[in-house]
Amino acid sequence: MNWKKQSEILELRSHPELIRNISILAHVDHGKTSLSDSLISSNQIISPKLAGKLRYLDSRPDEQARCITMKSSSISLIYPMQETSYLINLIDSPGHVDFSSEVAAALRVCDGGLLLIDVVEGFCAQTYTVLKQSWDEGIRVCLVLNKIDRLINELRMTPEDAYKHLNSIVEKVNAVVSGFYYEKRGRVVDDESDEESFFFKPELGNVAFSSALDRWAFTLREFADIYAKKMGFNPKALCSCFWGEFYYNPKSKKVVKKKFSEKCQPMFVQFVLEPLWRIYDCIMINKNPEKLTSMLEKIDIAVSQRDMSYLNNEPRTTLQAVMSSWMPIDKSILSMIVRNLPSPIKAQGERIKVIAPALEEKCPELFTSVSACDQAGPISVFVSKMVSIDPSIHINRKPGEEIDYNETLIAFSRVFSGTLTRNTPIYVIENKGDVIECLIEKLYLLMGQYLIPVDSAPAGTIVGIGSLEHVVFKTGTLSSIPDCPTFTPIPHKASPIVKVSVQPVNLYDMNSMVQGLQMLDRSDNSIEVYVQDNGEHIIAVCGEVHLQRCIKDLEENFAKVPVTVSEPLVSFKETIVLEGKQFTDITPNKLCSMTVSAYPIPEHILNFLDEKQEVMKQIFGVFAKPSTELKSAFIEEFKNLLTTCPQPLKTLIEEHLFSFGPRRAGNNMLIYKEKKSILESSEPKEETKEESESGDENGSSTNASKFSGCDFDLPNAFIAGFDLANNSGPLCGEPLRGVCFVIEEVKISNSEETKDPYGPFQGQVICTMRDACRGAVLANSPRIVEGMYECTFQTTQEHIGRLYAVINRKRGKIVQEILTEGTDMYVCKTFLPVVESFGFSDELRIMTSGAVMPQLTFSHWQMIVEDPFYTHKTQEQLEEFGEQPILENLPKSIINKVRRRKGLATDEKLVIHADKQRTLTKMR
Numbered sequence: 012m013n014w015k016k017q018s019e020i021l022e023l024r025s026h027p028e029l030i031r032n033i034s035i036l037a038h039v040d041h042g043k044t045s046l047s048d049s050l051i052s053s054n055q056i057i058s059p060k061l062a063g064k065l066r067y068l069d070s071r072p073d074e075q076a077r078c079i080t081m082k083s084s085s086i087s088l089i090y091p092m093q094e095t096s097y098l099i100n101l102i103d104s105p106g107h108v109d110f111s112s113e114v115a116a117a118l119r120v121c122d123g124g125l126l127l128i129d130v131v132e133g134f135c136a137q138t139y140t141v142l143k144q145s146w147d148e149g150i151r152v153c154l155v156l157n158k159i160d161r162l163i164n165e166l167r168m169t170p171e172d173a174y175k176h177l178n179s180i181v182e183k184v185n186a187v188v189s190g191f192y193y194e195k196r197g198r199v200v201d202d203e204s205d206e207e208s209f210f211f212k213p214e215l216g217n218v219a220f221s222s223a224l225d226r227w228a229f230t231l232r233e234f235a236d237i238y239a240k241k242m243g244f245n246p247k248a249l250c251s252c253f254w255g256e257f258y259y260n261p262k263s264k265k266v267v268k269k270k271f272s273e274k275c276q277p278m279f280v281q282f283v284l285e286p287l288w289r290i291y292d293c294i295m296i297n298k299n300p301e302k303l304t305s306m307l308e309k310i311d312i313a314v315s316q317r318d319m320s321y322l323n324n325e326p327r328t329t330l331q332a333v334m335s336s337w338m339p340i341d342k343s344i345l346s347m348i349v350r351n352l353p354s355p356i357k358a359q360g361e362r363i364k365v366i367a368p369a370l371e372e373k374c375p376e377l378f379t380s381v382s383a384c385d386q387a388g389p390i391s392v393f394v395s396k397m398v399s400i401d402p403s404i405h406i407n408r409k410p411g412e413e414i415d416y417n418e419t420l421i422a423f424s425r426v427f428s429g430t431l432t433r434n435t436p437i438y439v440i441e442n443k444g445d446v447i448e449c450l451i452e453k454l455y456l457l458m459g460q461y462l463i464p465v466d467s468a469p470a471g472t473i474v475g476i477g478s479l480e481h482v483v484f485k486t487g488t489l490s491s492i493p494d495c496p497t498f499t500p501i502p503h504k505a506s507p508i509v510k511v512s513v514q515p516v517n518l519y520d521m522n523s524m525v526q527g528l529q530m531l532d533r534s535d536n537s538i539e540v541y542v543q544d545n546g547e548h549i550i551a552v553c554g555e556v557h558l559q560r561c562i563k564d565l566e567e568n569f570a571k572v573p574v575t576v577s578e579p580l581v582s583f584k585e586t587i588v589l590e591g592k593q594f595t596d597i598t599p600n601k602l603c604s605m606t607v608s609a610y611p612i613p614e615h616i617l618n619f620l621d622e623k624q625e626v627m628k629q630i631f632g633v634f635a636k637p638s639t640e641l642k643s644a645f646i647e648e649f650k651n652l653l654t655t656c657p658q659p660l661k662t663l664i665e666e667h668l669f670s671f672g673p674r675r676a677g678n679n680m681l682i683y684k685e686k687k688s689i690l691e692s693s694e695p696k697e698e699t700k701e702e703s704e705s706g707d708e709n710g711s712s713t714n715a716s717k718f719s720g721c722d723f724d725l726p727n728a729f730i731a732g733f734d735l736a737n738n739s740g741p742l743c744g745e746p747l748r749g750v751c752f753v754i755e756e757v758k759i760s761n762s763e764e765t766k767d768p769y770g771p772f773q774g775q776v777i778c779t780m781r782d783a784c785r786g787a788v789l790a791n792s793p794r795i796v797e798g799m800y801e802c803t804f805q806t807t808q809e810h811i812g813r814l815y816a817v818i819n820r821k822r823g824k825i826v827q828e829i830l831t832e833g834t835d836m837y838v839c840k841t842f843l844p845v846v847e848s849f850g851f852s853d854e855l856r857i858m859t860s861g862a863v864m865p866q867l868t869f870s871h872w873q874m875i876v877e878d879p880f881y882t883h884k885t886q887e888q889l890e891e892f893g894e895q896p897i898l899e900n901l902p903k904s905i906i907n908k909v910r911r912r913k914g915l916a917t918d919e920k921l922v923i924h925a926d927k928q929r930t931l932t933k934m935r
């Protein structure tokens with residue numbers, strides 16, 4: 012690292028108005044890393060010729076090998092513009108859907124973003140996700156339409172068609188933005204007149220057109236500057252005519268607004284795209300050196316003889332030399348960033364209500380300091396993720412320095428106010444509210460593959476903090492004020508659905524592995540690590556690529572021991588299709604019997620309950636203290652849905668809903684006919700004495716107090732049993748989904764016996780309730796429910812047939828197939844069972860030589876219609892198939908597989924050494 016540049020960076024950090032913290036956002040493979048390479052080359056960190064090939068910010072070997080970014084990395088660049096130097100802190104974030112949490116972490120420390128779109132693939136699933144994430148974080152964004160070269164070289168579009176195509180992409184993005192804008196969710200828009208700046212308008216200079224591969228980019232401002240001099244126009248006025256239906260009349264030398272026709276070309280086509288197309292034609296398509304030389308003279312570009320000599324054999328090298336001198340990508344993009352994206356001072360004032368809403372009321376001093384990005388005020392820092400320091404990272408020690416920089420994790424953080432200095436105590440405020448005092452020993456400037464130790468980090472900067480690896484769990488707030496409220500936690504979109512169990516290859520490495528797992532858990536915001544009841548160590552991740560990265564991190568950085576990884580453990584659910592059949596069970600001491608029936612919950616209610624999980628936890632959760640408005644709003648919505656619920660379930664829920672489950676907030680329900688519905692009272696009602704003493708005439712009673720040995724709350728024991736059944740259904744011990752249990756009858760006999768050989772009575776009631784619920788599930792024709800991924804990919808006509816064959820083989824369902832206008836590209840949307848998804852991406856990639864990169868996101872739960880216990884019963888079936896069980900029963904094979912994995916009994920016949928057995932029989 013150049014020490015002169017380094018000291019300039021350190022100096023610029025104390026001028027927040029000159030800082031821009033930017034993240035590059037896009038769908039996978041749209042060119043983020045190639046663009047960041049070009050921007051990095053502007054600071055002579057890498058050679059411009061290697062930009063796009065080196066992938067400098069993909070420092071991990073697996074990122075280089077797979078050509079995908081898996082981790083956000085940051086680098087500081089200097090950009091001189093009009094005699095002022097600006098500090099650009101650039102973050103390259105991953106585009107793969109498995110790493111959405113990395114994008115969220117990167118956005119929290121930034122103030123602006125560059126939204127990159129591959130103009131051939133257009134607006135994709137992840138483009139929407141990252142745009143939404145940036146809105147939710149209150150981040151301003153500029154648009155970069157990348158890979159324009161593909162419109163010329165691959166699709167052979169005319170400039171007119173290209174203009175229409177680009178216009179349609181800009182309109183599509185703006186349509187999405189307007190949805191966000193008018194929803195105003197997650198953003199506080201104070202100034203209505205500011206509306207225009209949220210939309211992408213090439214004429215305002217917040218849209219760039221680029222080819223990161225060919226190292227060029229432009230915004231309309233640059234073209235307007237060039238032509239304004241030649242044509243004698245005001246550059247600003249000319250810029251506003253370069254986009255839209257404006258035409259230049261060379262005779263009258265005037266710009267007129269006219270509808271598009273063959274004779275009239277829009278100014279964007281005439282002045283911008285035509286010259287660009289001509290250069291590509293001279294170099295890449297028709298290779299015409301004479302025409303090229305005359306064009307270069309006209310636009311006043313000098314290209315070395317050496318670069319020109321590649322025209323026939325390596326035309327792309329000549330093209331890159333020409334285009335990077337004509338429209339250098341770094342200059343266009345960096346000046347767009349400086350002009351259009353806010354400095355920390357402006358951004359923090361806007362974002363504070365989104366990222367730290369509690370400050371205003373609870374800590375006004377810090378609120379003022381954060382809003383103004385005051386470097387002299389009290390300190391507040393947000394740790395957005397803990398980054399593992401892998402061996403590819405180099406720590407630049409100062410000459411003669413003796414500090415031990417043996418870190419495993421550093422805190423990737425943003426200083427929002429004050430100045431963080433080394434060796435100062437600071438308070439770590441955990442999300443739960445606990446406060447820990449600790450000493451900041453090490454601070455680093457993040458420079459891609461290099462960490463540069465620094466002594467301080469002022470407000471508005473991004474910094475790596477050492478010595479926090481045992482104090483901060485995933486994310487956290489640091490402050491010099493101990494009672495400072497925490498920043499808003501980073502929202503998580505991706506849920507960890509793929510689980511594997513891990514164990515060390517050598518058992519004596521168990522301790523190292525467990526410690527390594529703890530570090531891994533800290534280092535990744537979207538991972539879950541826990542120990543299952545049977546002692547297995549489970550890692551739950553977002554997908555296959557994520558899993559590979561985590562295992563690599565575990566083996567190489569955290570545990571540093573080899574581990575074996577099980578087959579992915581996919582989650583299933585269990586449900587029912589019949590209704591009303593009852594099952595009775597009795598406690599082992601024969602004193603309490605209960606009859607339970609079960610009903611399937613209709614899909615629309617189930618979807619509502621799925622959506623409202625968090626709200627339900629706040630209203631009905633064990634320690635919940637809900638606000639009355641929240642509760643009544645939920646109940647009103649729920650009751651509206653019940654109007655379309657079939658009888659008798661509707662009445663049962665309305666009159667006697669006793670609990671949701673599991674943990675009082677899931678998507679199963681318990682009806683207890685002795686109790687009034689929890690939907691009825693907005694306040695929890697105290698039970699009256701009379702109510703609690705009522706029983707039936709037969710001497711049986713549902714009442715605990717009448718039974719001498721029953722000194723516990725019987726209804727709560729029912730809920731506990733119901734919860735146990737919810738968590739582990741009868742088919743293969745997977746959670747239940749969409750089952751409503753009805754306690755039809757409870758009989759308790761009085762007994763004088765005080766000693767019960769079967770253990771505490773409460774435990775017996777709980778277990779019997781669990782078994783009664785499970786029995787009711789079995790009585791009502793149970794089914795397996797499997798998770799489904801939504802998978803979107805783009806492909807050409809050439810590959811589509813083969814891809815569909817793979818999807819069908821994997822039980823996928825194609826739900827949408829749209830031909831992109833002007834191309835032979837199909838955008839396909841399919842649903843794919845999670846259990847079939849392993850190896851799916853690799854198979855598609857191999858089949859299409861890497862052209863297809865499917866994105867899998869969890870979509871919904873879907874019931875497998877087949878009955879797991881189906882046997883031939885009717886006369887006709889028996890005649891046709893005999894009494895043999897069905898060989899290919901999918902749910903049955905899933906049940907057996909899961910039961911085998913959990914060590915539960917299966918009804919499979921095990922034949923070991925069949926030949927040997929036959930021989931033995933013969934010999935006898």
Ligand SMILES: Nc1nc2c(ncn2[C@@H]2O[C@H](COP(=O)(O)OP(=O)(O)OP(=O)(O)O)[C@@H](O)[C@H]2O)c(=O)[nH]1
Pocket residue numbers: 037038039040041042043044045046063078079080081104105106107157158159160161221222223224225
């Ligand atoms: N034709 C063309 N190809 C490009 C351009 N920019 C990038 N590519 C290619 O697109 C592929 C993906 O580029 P990357 O820069 O790795 O894309 P990315 O968005 O960083 O990918 P992830 O980080 O994995 O999401 C590479 O093969 C690049 O060479 C461009 O402007 N034109």
